[in-house]
Each structure stands twice: as C-alpha cells, then as structure tokens.
Amino acid sequence: DGGITQSPKYLFRKEGQNVTLSCEQNLNHDAMYWYRQDPGQGLRLIYYSQIVNDFQKGDIAEGYSVSREKKESFPLTVTSAQKNPTAFYLCASSMYGQGQQYFGPGTRLTVT
Amino acid sequence: DQQVKQNSPSLSVQEGRISILNCDYTNSMFDYFLWYKKYPAEGPTFLISISSIKDKNEDGRFTVFLNKSAKHLSLHIVPSQPGDSAVYFCAASAYGNKLVFGAGTILRVKS
Numbered sequence: 001d002g003g004i005t006q007s008p009k010y011l012f013r014k015e016g017q018n019v020t021l022s023c024e025q026n027l028n029h030d031a032m033y034w035y036r037q038d039p040g041q042g043l044r045l046i047y048y049s050q051i052v053n054d055f056q057k058g059d060i061a062e063g064y065s066v067s068r069e070k071k072e073s074f075p076l077t078v079t080s081a082q083k084n085p086t087a088f089y090l091c092a093s094s095m096y097g098q099g100q101q102y103f104g105p106g107t108r109l110t111v112t
Numbered sequence: 113d114q115q116v117k118q119n120s121p122s123l124s125v126q127e128g129r130i131s132i133l134n135c136d137y138t139n140s141m142f143d144y145f146l147w148y149k150k151y152p153a154e155g156p157t158f159l160i161s162i163s164s165i166k167d168k169n170e171d172g173r174f175t176v177f178l179n180k181s182a183k184h185l186s187l188h189i190v191p192s193q194p195g196d197s198a199v200y201f202c203a204a205s206a207y208g209n210k211l212v213f214g215a216g217t218i219l220r221v222k223s
Contacts, residue, residue, distance in 0.1 A: 004155075033210070040121070042201060042215040043156070058210070090155055099144040099205040103155030 003027065004104035006091050011109045013085075021076045021107050023091035030096035032074035036060065037088045037106075046089075049074055050096055078109065085111045115139045116204050118214035127223045131189040135202030135214055138183065142204040146211070147176060147187045150199045159200075160187070192221045 004025045013019045025032065034046040045058030049068040063082025068074050074093075078085045088108050092101040117136045125131045133147075143164040148156035162169040162176045162185070169176050175188045189196055202214040 006155075035213075040215060042118075043213040045210060048210055088153070092155075096208075098208055099203075099211060100146060100158055100161060101211060102158070103148075105155050106153065108153065 004091060004093055004102055006089075006104040006107050008107060009105065011107055013109070013111050015111055016080045017111075018077055018079050019085075019109065019111075021078065021089055021091075021109070023074045023076065023104060024072055025074075025091075025093045025102075025104075026072060027093055027102065028071070029093035029102070030071070031094045032068065033092040033094075033101060034058075034064070034066065034074070034076045035090040035092065037090060043090065046076065078111075085109060114215075115142075116202055116212050116214040118200075118202055118217050120217050121215075122218040122220065124220045124222060125192045127194055127221055128191045131187075131192045131196065131219055131221065133187040133189075133200050133202075133217050133219065135185050135187075136183060137185075137204050139204070139206065139212075140183070141206040142212075143207065144205045145176070145178060145185050146203045146205075147174075148201045148203060149196075150201060150216070156201060189219075192219075194221050194223045197221045 007022045031050045033048040035043040047066040049055035065077045090106045091104040094101040146161040147159040150156040178185045199216045201216045203211040
C-alpha cells in the first residue's frame, strides 16, 4: 500500500518554538517537496530535494529548514524565524524528471 | 511574478451541466501541464495532465485542452456532479522540473 504519510494531522505550538513536520514516502520516488497553502494563494514551494543529501530552496524558504538523509524521508522544520508559520503544509514526491507529483494528506500547523 | 494564473477564484455550475476551468501561463518553456483537485484539509489529488505536444487529453468526464499559441489551458468537466465541488489547481513544469501552481479555482456544483 504505497503512499505518502504526513504526521501529525494537526499541530499546535507556541510562538518562538521550532517544530518539525514529518513526511515519509514508500513510493521509491527520488524527489520530494514541501509546500505551504494559505487561503487564496495556492501552493507555494518551500524546499525540494531531488536526491538524498541534497536539497534546494523554493520560493519561500526563509524561516524553514529541511534534511534528506534517507530517500524515504524529508522532514521540514519550521523555525522561530518564520514570521507567519500558521498554515497548511503539504509534502509531495515524484520520480526524478517527471512532472506529476503525489501529495500527502497535509499537516495543519497553528502557532499562537 | 505569477507564471501560472487562474483568474477565476470561484465558479458555480448546475449539476449535469459543463464546468470549464481556465488557466493561463507566461513561461513558454513549460512543456507539461496538470490539473489537481483538492478537498479542504486534504492533499491535492492528480486529475489529468497534458504534454505540450498535444492539444487535448481526455479521461472520462474530464478533458484538458491546451492552446500553446495563447498560453492557455482549460479543464472541462461534463457532466458536473456535486462530488466535483472542490478547489482545482492548474500546474505546469518545464523539462520535468518543479511544478508551478496557480492560485486555484473553487468549483461549486449545485444539485
């Protein structure tokens, strides 16, 4: 039963705390991505990784960090430097060089 | 600089009629286009795609049309069903690279 899992579904944190969002895939995909969705703004790319131990900044990387130590895993850390962290975060994966991406169910992060 | 634009934030259609969702792009290097459907609090699911060598692709009730000269694509859903009510995102990529998404269009199908 292949797919992408994100945990937890809902996450609450106090302002000033770092928080790490989990993303795991068992599709044997090379590339993984993190997006953020805000109302009326579609999906904006935070970071992406095309191979293990390598990743690139997307359009809105400030205040975020990632790692890609394993092909299956691409955790995203939302740091205290991110000014507006409350959002819906989506992880996706794809075969390298192929346009279609498969998405996880998302994590709703609320920071107060 | 929005490379992919969905100019209609929302669309309301009667059940059984055709839904037409539109998308415009500015980057002539885009060679692959996709439509995703998204329900609230869920991840987007892939609907249909088209490569730039085609001008039409059909899958059941869903058809995507590509007009390269106008840099425009559209998604037709016929007949529309209440379960089609969701947010639809248009996306594009160049040479298999990262996707660029539009802002989405909310489709409401009234029964």
